[in-house]
Amino acid sequence: xxxxxxxxxxxxxFTVASLLLAVMALVLGPMxxxxxDTNWWTPTARPTPDAQVDVTGEPFKGTDAQGRVRGFVDxxxxxxxxxxxxxxxxxxxxxxxxxVADALKDCPEHYPDGSLAVxxxxxxxxxxxxxxxxxxxxxxxxxxxxxxHQQNYYAGIERAWRSGxxxxxxxxxxxGVICSVYPFKDRSCDEMxxxxxxxxxxxxxxxxxxxxxxxxxxxxxxxxxxxxQAREVIGQGKLAVVLGVETSEPFGCKQILDIAQxxxxxxxxxxxxxxxxxxxxxxxxxxxxxxLCGVRYDSGTLGTAINVGQFLSTGxxxxxxxxxxxxxxxxxxxAAAAQAEKLLPxxxxxxxxxxxxxxxxxxxxxxxxxxxxxxxxRNMMLxxxxxxxxxxxxxxxxxxxxxxxxxxSSHSWMDLGWTERLYQLGGFSAQYMSGSExxxxxxxxxxxxxxxxxxxxxxxxxxxxxxxxxxxxxxDAANPVTYxxxxxxxxxxxxxxxxxxxxxxxxxxxxxxxxxxxxxIEDIRNVGGQGxxxxxxxxxxxxxxxxxxxxxxxxxxxxxxxxxxxxxxxEWWNPAVSFAPGKAVDxxxxxxxxxxxxxxxxxxxxxxxxxxxxxxxxxxxxxxxKSYRVELSEDGANWKTAWSTAAGDxxxxxxxxxxxxxxxxxIQGLERGTKWGYSLQEAGVYSx
Numbered sequence: 001x002x003x004x005x006x007x008x009x010x011x012x013x014f015t016v017a018s019l020l021l022a023v024m025a026l027v028l029g030p031m032x033x034x035x036x037d038t039n040w041w042t043p044t045a046r047p048t049p050d051a052q053v054d055v056t057g058e059p060f061k062g063t064d065a066q067g068r069v070r071g072f073v074d075x076x077x078x079x080x081x082x083x084x085x086x087x088x089x090x091x092x093x094x095x096x097x098x099x100v101a102d103a104l105k106d107c108p109e110h111y112p113d114g115s116l117a118v119x120x121x122x123x124x125x126x127x128x129x130x131x132x133x134x135x136x137x138x139x140x141x142x143x144x145x146x147x148x149h150q151q152n153y154y155a156g157i158e159r160a161w162r163s164g165x166x167x168x169x170x171x172x173x174x175x176g177v178i179c180s181v182y183p184f185k186d187r188s189c190d191e192m193x194x195x196x197x198x199x200x201x202x203x204x205x206x207x208x209x210x211x212x213x214x215x216x217x218x219x220x221x222x223x224x225x226x227x228x229q230a231r232e233v234i235g236q237g238k239l240a241v242v243l244g245v246e247t248s249e250p251f252g253c254k255q256i257l258d259i260a261q262x263x264x265x266x267x268x269x270x271x272x273x274x275x276x277x278x279x280x281x282x283x284x285x286x287x288x289x290x291x292l293c294g295v296r297y298d299s300g301t302l303g304t305a306i307n308v309g310q311f312l313s314t315g316x317x318x319x320x321x322x323x324x325x326x327x328x329x330x331x332x333x334x335a336a337a338a339q340a341e342k343l344l345p346x347x348x349x350x351x352x353x354x355x356x357x358x359x360x361x362x363x364x365x366x367x368x369x370x371x372x373x374x375x376x377x378r379n380m381m382l383x384x385x386x387x388x389x390x391x392x393x394x395x396x397x398x399x400x401x402x403x404x405x406x407x408x409s410s411h412s413w414m415d416l417g418w419t420e421r422l423y424q425l426g427g428f429s430a431q432y433m434s435g436s437e438x439x440x441x442x443x444x445x446x447x448x449x450x451x452x453x454x455x456x457x458x459x460x461x462x463x464x465x466x467x468x469x470x471x472x473x474x475x476d477a478a479n480p481v482t483y484x485x486x487x488x489x490x491x492x493x494x495x496x497x498x499x500x501x502x503x504x505x506x507x508x509x510x511x512x513x514x515x516x517x518x519x520x521i522e523d524i525r526n527v528g529g530q531g532x533x534x535x536x537x538x539x540x541x542x543x544x545x546x547x548x549x550x551x552x553x554x555x556x557x558x559x560x561x562x563x564x565x566x567x568x569x570x571e572w573w574n575p576a577v578s579f580a581p582g583k584a585v586d587x588x589x590x591x592x593x594x595x596x597x598x599x600x601x602x603x604x605x606x607x608x609x610x611x612x613x614x615x616x617x618x619x620x621x622x623x624x625x626k627s628y629r630v631e632l633s634e635d636g637a638n639w640k641t642a643w644s645t646a647a648g649d650x651x652x653x654x655x656x657x658x659x660x661x662x663x664x665x666x667i668q669g670l671e672r673g674t675k676w677g678y679s680l681q682e683a684g685v686y687s688x
Contacts, residue, residue, distance in 0.1 A: 053497070073430065078246075078463060079202065114129045281380060379551045563606055631665070646670075
């Protein structure tokens with residue numbers, strides 16, 4: 001069924017401007033910005049042999065009339081995945097001085113017929129057999145359903161840039177367990193070693209492209225480490241490349257039998273190193289539960305195989321519980337994965353899971369919360385995709401406690417129920433590169449929220465991420481891609497892309513490699529309507545606003561830090577441990593105030609003088625308040641209720657309200673959430 005949606009109202013002026021540009025381009029043809037800049041987008045030389053780009057016209061520069069950058073955002077890609085997983089899981093590399101014939105080579109073990117392409121068999125099914133020959137025929141790969149062959153050859157990325165993409169997030173990726181069990185490898189399985197190498201290779205690719213254009217800084221592929229740099233690069237008409245990290249056990253933070261294998265020092269050292277490498281965003285967990293957070297499950301056969309990997313890595317399988325709210329993780333199911341299950345020790349089998357228990361028992365650990373705060377301290381962006389709904393909920397609690405906007409959902413692995421929380425903070429959302437019908441339908445589900453918060457949209461190709469990409473709709477499908485077609489800005493003409501003897505047609509090849517991204521966007525325009533494309537074209541500005549606001553964020557002053565505190569009571573059972581009221585305002589999450597085991601207890605904080613109070617944060621220990629009030633007073637005698645809840649569930653709560661002058665803040669317990677009393681690790685009071 002063809003779905004055509006009207007353009008979004010908030011983008012009307014932008015759409016009109018785009019149409020005018022398109023008309024001008026059709027009448028006048030591509031025009032150089034100046035004589036000195038003629039053909040600045042064309043390299044002086046390319047490696048031989050090479051793929052064609054098959055786009056004509058000058059890439060657009062600058063901003064729109066409102067000073068906003070324009071362009072598409074790929075918020076999730078893995079250019080250098082061939083360097084991870086032991087170096088032999090993804091065959092081929094994204095660039096080579098010797099050209100495409102050298103870059104796009106199949107793995108040695110795939111010769112002569114692919115019968116040893118083990119990972120191909122696991123991910124695609126069948127016997128893995130395929131023609132391993134790349135250049136010049138490319139008979140069987142790259143393909144939308146071939147997950148083991150390089151899809152990020154630089155010329156394909158160039159084609160996407162020439163067609164209107166202006167931001168690409170290159171997630172450095174690996175998985176130590178997959179590396180260790182995969183029989184073919186030529187390097188260490190240490191995850192941080194792979195991340196360092198992929199970062200280096202990313203800068204090498206930038207230098208490779210610079211050389212084609214005459215020297216350092218002259219190429220279109222620009223790695224950026226700040227939103228300001230990104231805006232400058234986009235203003236020049238080039239592609240801003242952001243480095244991210246997606247790995248299962250960052251900083252060595254795995255857990256074995258529920259015992260963390262890292263500490264706060266490891267997290268600080270790891271975050272500092274990534275920051276030095278130029279990394280601006282990252283995931284804290286991916287595929288396997290680790291010492292930082294629980295994961296959102298994979299489903300079906302792949303989910304079972306990953307659960308086996310989880311056991312091999314941690315000694316524990318996934319554990320489920322009935323979800324506490326409407327959000328839920330992906331259903332595990334109980335599908336068999338015979339090849340993976342053979343790796344389990346004798347007598348060990350994958351558990352069976354109840355169909356009504358779809359949520360991971362694991363959330364954000366104390367170390368995970370420390371890592372989130374560490375990322376905030378370094379103005380990095382947190383990727384919440386792949387977190388269990390329990391972990392994501394707790395991560396949002398931490399972000400909301402500081403009003404921190406640097407949160408990203410980059411490829412449809414966050415429950416849509418969290419979307420408004422993300423937008424309220426100022427975060428950015430992107431959707432997995434699915435088929436145009438499915439992509440358009442999912443985009444429509446959150447369209448009202450984008451309208452409400454005046455934000456653009458992104459996509460996550462996840463190329464080289466072994467996820468699968470849009471299948472061809474068929475040459476006889478309704479509203480096919482017709483070649484050549486115009487770019488979204490109207491300034492470029494896009495034909496069918498050719499590599500050697502192979503010419504690619506999206507209608508019959510689908511999303512076979514990165515060069516097909518422009519064709520996929522055109523397919524979305526045909527199927528989903530111009531409004532979807534307009535939202536995507538507004539994505540670059542929204543992404544950079546999220547990033548820029550994260551960079552500018554400064555934590556508010558905690559007025560309660562070190563303040564005088566008193567309470568209705570304090571628990572006493574160990575003379576060596578104090579649960580005094582002051583422990584809730586000492587800045588140490590390892591201490592706490594605890595009341596006696598009865599209802600109606602309170603904690604009072606004296607700020608020393610009157611302040612305008614707008615926000616109170618409460619980090620509960622296991623003994624939390626189900627029902628409580630936040631009360632304020634200027635004199636300590638006359639109290640006003642500023643905020644209350646009867647649905648407390650523990651963890652980190654943030655109470656926000658209109659500014660009220662107060663010197664004293666009182667947390668008045670009304671109903672206990674456990675059989676114990678009330679216990680607070682930290683309480684914060686803020687004027688912002």
